[in-house]
Amino acid sequence: MIPRYSRPDMVSIWSPETKFRIWFEIEAHACDAMAELGVIPKENAEAVWKAKDVEFDVARIDEIEAVTKHDVIAFLTHLAEHVGSEEARFVHQGMTSSDVLDTCFNVQLTRAADLLINDLEDLLTALKRRAIEHKNTVRIGRSHGIHAEPTTMGLTFARFYAEMDRNLSRMRDARAEIATGAISGAVGTFANIDPAVEEHVCDQLGLVPEPISTQVIPRDRHAAFFATLGVIASSIENIAVEIRHMQRTEVLEGAEFFSMGQKGSSAMPHKKNPVLTENLTGLARLVRSAVIPAMENVALWHERDISHSSVERMIGPDATVTLDFALARLTSVVDKMLIFPENMLENMNKFPGLVMSQRVLLALTQAGVSREDAYVYVQRNALKVWEHRTDFKEELLADPEVTAALSREEIEEKFDLGYHTKHVDTIFARVFGTE
Secondary structure: OOOHHHHHHHHHOOOOHHHHHHHHHHHHHHHHHHOOOOOOOOHHHHHHHHHHOOOOHHHHHHHHHHHHHHHHHHHHHHHHHOOOOOOOOOOOOOHHHHHHHHHHHHHHHHHHHHHHHHHHHHHHHHHHHHHHOOOOOEEEEEEOOOEEEEEHHHHHHHHHHHHHHHHHHHHHHHHHHHEEEOOOOOOOOOOOHHHHHHHHHHHHHOEEEEEEEEOOOOOOHHHHHHHHHHHHHHHHHHHHHHHHHHOOOOOOEOOOOOOOOOOOOOOOOOOOOOOOHHHHHHHHHHHHHHHHHHOOOOOOOOOOOOOHHHHHHHHHHHHHHHHHHHHHHHHHHHOOEEEOOOHHHHOOOOOOHHHHHHHHHHHHHHOOOOOHHHHHHHHHHHHHHHHHHHHHHHHOOHHHHOOOOOOHHHHHHHOOOHHHHHHHHHHHHHHHHHO
């Protein structure tokens, strides 16, 4: 998590100041609930709120922790310095450290999820706009990196839109799954704290009570959350790789916007490199690197150990901050991306007419030629185009076995580009609705 790949709103969620503020709110709301139950005096609960406007001193908490070797105790000691030792004596009653740590972590993850959901919505807006803009901009589709059949640039953007729309649903589900809290005490039995306290704290923090916790919230929830981040990162890379391919010199069907004063190479002034999408490929790898550790955190010993703790202190901020930055960067790339329709047509016609081979194959079979013979007729003419850059239609018209089955008009009709775009509206309606 470095400034170069960070945005302030997401970074602030993971700041020590934010963490300690959430810890305070957990403790204060717990005191309110215990006072309502008559477990502690109401005046003590009210006294805790004297610290609601306090800027907790991170350096002071660190100083105390250097002695106590325990972060929650260090915070509680610092809180008592503001509230007063007598007034604060009921703070954390019946609770254990994980009640604070886990509930706080899930608050942070839900807040991070809200930002990521906004990021995805912004990206979807950009993808939809570009899809509609290039709905009928014809380009060659590729399989195995080789020219296949015509498609449109709009369908490419629409495909990415549909993928990111699925990711938006996944992110919302992941947010719902992680939005739980636990104030259940040591080993999760509520022996020293009433379940009503947990219910109150969760309600105040926008969470739901964890149905059954041990001394920690079950980590399968977190595994699912980080797995969702990993899937989104992979989708980012999927789009980035396509743009990187389009920007290759010998392709140049699309490119990242190159701003005034931008330099592509310290050695070669002519260079315009796809640096943003290459960067996105790298950032996607980093986000995915959090997935396996999150899954390995699921298997904790008995009711609790802390093997997950060091992992989550890193992957929580690192994965969410990185993904937030990557989504915003991709949105900007899509918004400003340059599209070159003329190059798309030129590339498609590099081997004239070749991409219509399947139409001719099907026409021959429909005319009574066996599929095996039809394949031979079409392939032998296609190979001439590969080898000599001749015109596929002209080769077919010169082949007596082809013309014995198909008239000139029937052959020429098979080279109509509109044939390949006739269902674009249907696909768009499936992706975007019928608006």
